[in-house]
Amino acid sequence: MNDKIYRVILFIAALIVPTVCGGVIYALVTDAYDAFEYFGFFKFLTSSEWSYTEGAEQYGALPFITGTLMTTLLALVFCIPFSLPVALFVGEYFKGTKIAAVLSTVTDLLAGIPSIIYGLWGFYTLRPIIMALDISEQGSGILTASLVLAIMIIPYAASLSAEFIKMVPNDLKEGAYSLGATRAEVIRKVVFPVAGSGIFSSYVLAIGRALGETMTVTMLIGNTNNIPDSITSTGNSMASIIANQFGEADGLRLSSLIAIGLILFLITAAINMVGKIMIKRARIS
Amino acid sequence: MKKIFSSVMTLILAIVAVSCGGNATSEGRKAQELSGAGATFPLPFYNVVFEEFAQVNGDAVAYGGIGSGGGVRNLRDKIVDFAGSDAFLSDKEMSDMNAVIHVPTCMGAVVLAYNLDGVNNLNLSGDLIADIFAGNIKMWNDERLAALNPGVELPAEAIIPVFRSDGSGTTFVFTDYLTKVSPMWKEKFGAGKSVNFPSGQAAKGNPGVAGVVKQTKNSIGYVGSEYAFAQKIAYAKIQNQRGEIVEPTAASISAAASGEIPADTRCSITNSDAAGAYPISTFTWMIIYKEQNYSDRSKEQAVATLDLLQYILSDDAQKITSEVHYAPLPEKAKELSLKNLKTVTFDGTAILQ
Numbered sequence: 091m092n093d094k095i096y097r098v099i100l101f102i103a104a105l106i107v108p109t110v111c112g113g114v115i116y117a118l119v120t121d122a123y124d125a126f127e128y129f130g131f132f133k134f135l136t137s138s139e140w141s142y143t144e145g146a147e148q149y150g151a152l153p154f155i156t157g158t159l160m161t162t163l164l165a166l167v168f169c170i171p172f173s174l175p176v177a178l179f180v181g182e183y184f185k186g187t188k189i190a191a192v193l194s195t196v197t198d199l200l201a202g203i204p205s206i207i208y209g210l211w212g213f214y215t216l217r218p219i220i221m222a223l224d225i226s227e228q229g230s231g232i233l234t235a236s237l238v239l240a241i242m243i244i245p246y247a248a249s250l251s252a253e254f255i256k257m258v259p260n261d262l263k264e265g266a267y268s269l270g271a272t273r274a275e276v277i278r279k280v281v282f283p284v285a286g287s288g289i290f291s292s293y294v295l296a297i298g299r300a301l302g303e304t305m306t307v308t309m310l311i312g313n314t315n316n317i318p319d320s321i322t323s324t325g326n327s328m329a330s331i332i333a334n335q336f337g338e339a340d341g342l343r344l345s346s347l348i349a350i351g352l353i354l355f356l357i358t359a360a361i362n363m364v365g366k367i368m369i370k371r372a373r374i375s
Numbered sequence: 376m377k378k379i380f381s382s383v384m385t386l387i388l389a390i391v392a393v394s395c396g397g398n399a400t401s402e403g404r405k406a407q408e409l410s411g412a413g414a415t416f417p418l419p420f421y422n423v424v425f426e427e428f429a430q431v432n433g434d435a436v437a438y439g440g441i442g443s444g445g446g447v448r449n450l451r452d453k454i455v456d457f458a459g460s461d462a463f464l465s466d467k468e469m470s471d472m473n474a475v476i477h478v479p480t481c482m483g484a485v486v487l488a489y490n491l492d493g494v495n496n497l498n499l500s501g502d503l504i505a506d507i508f509a510g511n512i513k514m515w516n517d518e519r520l521a522a523l524n525p526g527v528e529l530p531a532e533a534i535i536p537v538f539r540s541d542g543s544g545t546t547f548v549f550t551d552y553l554t555k556v557s558p559m560w561k562e563k564f565g566a567g568k569s570v571n572f573p574s575g576q577a578a579k580g581n582p583g584v585a586g587v588v589k590q591t592k593n594s595i596g597y598v599g600s601e602y603a604f605a606q607k608i609a610y611a612k613i614q615n616q617r618g619e620i621v622e623p624t625a626a627s628i629s630a631a632a633s634g635e636i637p638a639d640t641r642c643s644i645t646n647s648d649a650a651g652a653y654p655i656s657t658f659t660w661m662i663i664y665k666e667q668n669y670s671d672r673s674k675e676q677a678v679a680t681l682d683l684l685q686y687i688l689s690d691d692a693q694k695i696t697s698e699v700h701y702a703p704l705p706e707k708a709k710e711l712s713l714k715n716l717k718t719v720t721f722d723g724t725a726i727l728q
Binding site: 142143214217324 | 443
């Protein structure tokens with residue numbers, strides 16, 4: 091009897107998540123339909139116009155797709171030199187020691203800081219530095235947003251990579267040592283090849299996090315609806331245009347914003363899927 | 376442990392007692408909770424007024440500063456008691472929803488806040504502002520700027536215009552003014568809550584723009600006056616239609632409304648031709664439905680809504696305007712509004728006698 095009740099409860103609980111997800115997709119698709127129908131799916135993806143003029147409204151997602159991809163990729167580039175050493179430190183060099191535990195806790199703490207705090211820090215601390223260094227005149231832009239994003243995704247990349255590095259079998263490493271390999275050689279020739287797809291997937295998941303980040307990016311990217319022509323110029327990401335304009339939008343603009351939401355949803359889902367597949371592969375090998 | 380438990384219980388009891396208090400108002404009806412949403416521009420004024428109103432009348436008012444357009448959308452979806460807006464509804468917008476009335480609550484100004492080292496007095500004209508935001512005047516030491524600012528050392532630096540990234544009543548007032556004074560602006564950009572500014576950077580909300588201007592050298596942005604005052608950012612004096620260089624003050628803002636006001640109070644007072652008028656002045660409105668019985672609202676809630684509006688139009692509340700850097704309504708606007716409030720009904724019968 092008890093078993094049956096448990097099964098029903100579990101079944102219902104398990105059903106809720108796919109239902110919610112299905113509902114989200116349904117709502118996004120139906121509300122975005124107007125924009126896709128009016129502009130055409132590919133035209134919407136490739137148009138760089140974002141013009142409010144009544145009667146001649148033109149909305150295209152290209153500037154925001156570009157903005158999102160630029161900030162995310164740059165954030166990834168900036169994040170690697172910080173997260174990879176942390177992962178090696180925790181997972182290999184000081185594996186199981188107290189100092190590694192402290193370091194990994196501190197890194198994980200970074201993930202718990204609300205994004206508005208990162209945004210404010212970026213706005214009041216990093217942005218003036220960028221202006222003072224004359225990197226860009228107005229301080230805001232792709233670069234500023236990417237730098238803060240990089241810090242935000244370090245914990246996601248570092249802690250998962252560390253797990254995969256820890257999982258590298260000792261037999262393999264000892265074998266390499268017994269052949270006279272140095273530590274650096276072991277890391278390069280044994281740890282990275284074995285944990286490689288796992289590390290790769292942890293970065294993919296970090297990218298997924300950076301793609302959807304809204305508050306921080308909105309505060310730092312400059313919010314202009316153009317395709318950024320350099321890494322210091324201002325732009326807008328898919329999440330930030332939605333955050334900026336959703337409150338006031340209606341009609342075609344609202345539908346276009348939801349269409350951008352749908353595209354972001356699809357990109358994030360695809361990237362997460364790639365990450366999951368890579369993790370699976372890492373486990374099998 | 377027991378001690379902690381008992382103190383927690385006391386706290387909970389206290390909260391329950393406060394929230395269920397339901398202290399009766401002067402008219403003997405139960406205290407209501409009103410909700411509104413809209414413009415951030417008058418938010419600092421509303422915060423003070425709502426607090427006073429709660430003390431006088433016992434009704435609590437929650438107001439979400441989500442922007443004028445958002446407020447109007449909430450009203451159209453019938454989920455708020457009133458919407459706050461810096462832009463009055465157009466005839467087309469009015470025809471899309473049930474009958475509404477506009478009640479002006481106070482007057483404010485859009486000021487041009489700037490951040491320039493060593494400059495603490497800047498004069499601008501409508502033409503110059505339009506050319507700066509259109510990207511035609513790119514440098515601070517431009518000849519035309521210098522001509523209006525004799526004796527001021529303007530730096531040879533690029534101008535960074537700052538504008539709103541979200542749709543906004545403030546943007547509407549600002550671009551409405553530019554459309555009136557600059558044919559170039561009218562043709563290329565027009566007036567609206569969202570406008571395609573060609574250069575510079577954007578920030579969300581009045582506080583966002585004020586924050587960016589304060590943090591960015593050589594920038595200039597348009598913000599609701601209160602936000603520039605509160606953050607102690609320098610703002611420009613502006614040449615009005617009569618050629619006077621005017622600083623935004625309670626007096627110069629009120630002067631802009633000395634002309635004719637239509638019966639429904641929907642009018643733009645930018646670029647006023649009155650003497651001493653600050654040219655980018657505006658009313659800010661609360662918008663309510665003429666028929667108050669919607670979305671299962673009780674009559675008491677409708678009465679409370681009207682009480683709130685009457686309170687805002689009263690001398691007590693209007694006195695607060697200048698304390699928080701807005702300007703009081705002219706008599707004419709108050710008279711018209713009180714008359715309009717009498718037309719508000721519940722189930723078809725007038726609420727106020």
